[in-house]
Amino acid sequence: MTRNFCLWILLGLGACSQPPEVRLFPADLYPEQLSAWGVVVRRGDALVFTSRAQPYELNSPLFSDYALKLRTIWLPPGTTAAFNADEAFDFPTGTIVTKTFFYPRVNGASPTILAAWQGWSGDVEAINFIDHEIIETRLLIRQSDQWDALAYVWQGNDAQLKITGAIRRFEIELDQQTAKLNYLVPSRNECAACHATNHSTGAIQPIGLKARHLNRSYPGDEYNQLSIWQNKGLLSGMPSLDQVQKTARMEDAAASVDGRARGYLDINCGHCHNEKGAADTSGLLLDAHTRSVHQLGYCKAPIAAGTGSGGRLYSIVPGQPDASILIYRLEITDPGDRMPELGRTLIHQEGVALLRQWVAEIPGSCIVEA
Amino acid sequence: MPRTVVLAIISLAGIVGCSQPTGDVTPQTTSAPSYEEQLRLQLETAKAGDIIVIPEGVHSFSRGLTLNTDHVTIRGAGMDKSVLSFKDQIAGAEGLLVNASNFTIEDLAIEDTKGDALKINEGKNIIIRRVRTEWTNGPSTENGSYGIYPVQTENTLIEGSVAIAASDAGIYVGQSRFVVVRDNRVEFNVAGIEIENTVHADVYNNVATNNTGGILVFNMPNLPQEGHSTRVFDNYVMDNNTINFAPAGTAVAGVPAGSGIIINSNDKVEIFANRIGNNQTANVLISSVFSAGYSERTFADAFDPYPETIYIYDNEFSPGGNAPDRKELEALRVATFGEDGRLPDIVWDGVTNPERNDAMGVICIDNGEAILVNVDARNGYRNISTDMTNHRCVHEKLAKVTLAGQ
Known part of the structure; x- marks a missing residue:
């Protein structure tokens, strides 16, 4: 049932009279609910993202307590990111990057026990609220003068903005044993603890959105992510792929x-x-x-x-x-x-x-x- | 609202799916936020000019706090009245981490953090006033490293504060410029006050008792800035004989218990008008990086490991050096000064830059009867000397550190 529902959505066969829209907000009007952005939303028991966003994977991801992560990037129509060989690409104003953190649930466990990451297929369709504990969706918003970082914590049908972050307590299965997990949703300033990669300026930057991390294909896809972005007109100034740095996958x-x-x-x-x-x-x-x-x-x-x-x-x-x-x-x-x-x-x-x-x-x- | 203009709301029909979510709705809980959450929200949403008031009471925190906004004051009702307790901390490497300039914190306490109590990483115009940082269980290797810890700051004042039982330094100023540390009390730390890789610091009118080492002026290798020009004066540096409880491997793990004031690899240091006594290794120790537990470790060629242009005068010494916490020093105490003898007030490892012609002027002393012993550490403590010839000299006095806006 769930899977059919997802397919039905992805094929665009639904009789949806008013599809949600991607919206941008100025920094002083950030919405309390994630759904307002229209990028990642809950539909029934499925997590779906706008078809105009690109999901992407990194060669070697940051370890986050074995959480799985769905990453997407959305650029305003007609805009392009500028390639950079070493640093994060220069993204246009209005860019929205999302990262949704989730865990598979151990079958039949009540209350929930999380399963530690075993690598995932990248199959977005498989992410649902029945088999998974979907914890938070973090956003990086490219404003005209800076990037802003926001964390939304899932609760019911939507995720709520949490400026102060949160600690969520879970049990997690590691090596067939159950351990306690104090999962940290970062506060806004804690987001900067990692994303202000130049600590003197304090400016927030994407970390994974660099050529060497992105230089790979999305799981299940045969084409390189960077080539796809280039072909879609989302990325300019990229040299031929064999000239692009590539981080080894761990x-x-x-x-x-x-x-x-x-x-x-x-x-x-x-x-x-x-x-x-x-x-x-x-x-x-x-x-x-x-x-x-x-x-x-x-x-x-x-x-x-x-x-x-x-x-x-x-x-x-x-x-x-x-x-x-x-x-x-x-x-x-x-x-x-x-x-x-x-x-x-x-x-x-x-x-x-x-x-x-x-x-x-x-x-x-x-x-x-x- | 220029952003609103620039970011005129862009809409497009792009999402697949329907407009209304279905499924369970979890009711929102509406209990009042804890004080931890209230304070965190104040810090996270702070605006320039904010004064964040910490009410009286012991407030418990499970996560570290972070402030990233310039021009903010955090003010309690007194260092024994407004207490931020991190006994139950499960996240965050500090109690309070500040990445901001024009920051003032005063009249509160930060207790029992897992890591550093108060860390200020890069910032100008920092005032830390009447703040107490303490591990309430007393000295323990398990305690956090630093009590009050500004690093890479400029124009920094630490005054009237109290730091107790840090497993590294109670007050630790690292890689900073233009610093005043005055009127503080530091006790039962490994290092009471440590000035490290800092340029232009005045350390005065502090009470440093019962630490492993009272006041340290250090340079560490391989850092963006080497320190020089520190004045240590009018301090009370007594009874710093607490056993060294620092974790092995740290810079201060090599500090012998019973050290009053230590200068390590730093240049242009003036020590005057202090009252220094009953520090059982030595009232004043001067060493190169080679003698600070780092002899086996390497460092960048550019680093200057030799303390130079040290000037010691007009201090009031009372007896110390009777039970050095180093077997080499203890052996030479007995051999040179007798079973009941004491090391002189100033102990120097005697390691000088081989490119220097002589030791004249490395350390100048004008301190009455007080003498220096050169223990000749580089040559296995062979040529012990109390000859003061090379130390009867003067250096040009350093200028007072003036903080902008003070």
Whole structure:
């Protein structure tokens, strides 16, 4: 029934006299309900988005406590984003980016137990409110002078604007055991904690909407996302695809461990740990542009890590993951010590395994000086 | 409303589906928001000029707080009356994180945060006044790192505040410019006050007691800014003998218990007119980065690890240095000064830049009978010297730090 309903919607066969519309609002009139934007809405038991928005996936996504994410981008008709080789594309005023966070439910569990992410098909049709706990939809709105970030929390038929964010408490199944999950919906200022990638200006920027992260096909699709955007006239100035950077996907066994690890660090850490980011105070830089192995943490003493050092001496000790602060920070869940500071309360086992392998394979040791 | 003009509402018929949602409607709950939510909303929606008043009482928080708006004041009813308690914190790496300029916080307490209590990351014209940060269980390695922690700030005043039981520094000013730290009380922290990679700081009229180290002036390698030009004066730096409870690996984990004032790898530091005593390792310690627990660690070539242009005068020392918290120092105390002897008031690792011709003028001392011992750390503590010849000198005095608008 649910599936038929979805298909019926997607085929546009419904006798819908007044289809909803995408609307833009000025910053002082942001609507309390997500549906007002007309980009992502609930229809019956299905989550649907406007046919003019593009769903997209990233090569290596930010880990968010095993949540699944539906990402869409909508550009005002007739507008185009400008390609950038390194940074987020320059999007036109009126662009709306959405990211909806959801989990599959463990079958038959009552009350709800969430299932941890096992990778998903990208099949938008499969997202419904029966089999899934749909938690929040975050928006990035490109105003003429800046990007704004908003989080809407799903409740019933719509999602409500939550400037202050929220903590939602769930049970989640991890390794066939049930764990507690204190899921954080970020406040507006917490959104900026990651999205103000240049901490000095404090300007909010998209993080995933960069060439290297987008350079792939959408699951189930044979064409590269960037090529599709280019062909649809949504993206201008892109060189030929073989000239575009590409982040290795963390689960791609054919890619190098170094490439996958650096891609993971870039998307999970680089928004703060870059030379203009909030964490430049640490001297540890983990974004894709960092070339100095010392800045990357090799034999680098912590500055103000405090208890976050875990009693270890260096961010990375080549060959020794168990002596590396970086690994400690990923394996701890204490809010004062864990990294990233926001958006992770669980341990990302697959990410940790990748970075452990990466550190283990780094040659050398920390040299004794003086 | 220029935005309204620019963003004239654009409509288009694009969504697939019907206009009216169906399905269950969950009734909205309408209970009054908690104080945590009220304050968070004030911070998240703050406008320039806002004064956010924290009422009397102990207010409990489950998540850290963040302020990103310039020109905001947060004001309580007193550091023992308006208490923000983070004992039950489950999210956020700080109690209050401020990413803003022209910020004033006064007359309140921040207790028991999981990480730092008050962090201000990049901002100009910062005033922290009569704020107490405390871990109420007392010294513990599990406590958060910093009490009051402005980093990469400019024109910063910290006064009349109290910082207790931080597992790193009670008051920690990092990578900042033009800073005044005065009239504060810091106790039972690993480092009472730490001035790190900061340029132009005046630290005066503070009481630093029962920390592992009372007042630290440090430079750390591999940071955007190296520090210099700090004056430490008119402070009371007594009884800083608390066992070091910092997590291993941190900068202050190498601070010996019983350190009064420590200068590490910093230049142009003036220490005068303090009352310093009963710090059992030494009343004043001066060292290069090589002697601060970092000897095995590397740093960028550009970093200057040698403390230079240090000027110590007119302090009132009372006895210290009787039980150094380093076996090398304890051995040389006994060997050089006798079983019941004390290390001199000023202990220097003696590590100088090899490109320097001599040690004349590295550290100038004009402090009555007080002497310096060069422990020759680089050569295995072999050539212990209390010869003051190289230290009977003067440096040009540093200018007072004047904060704009103060």
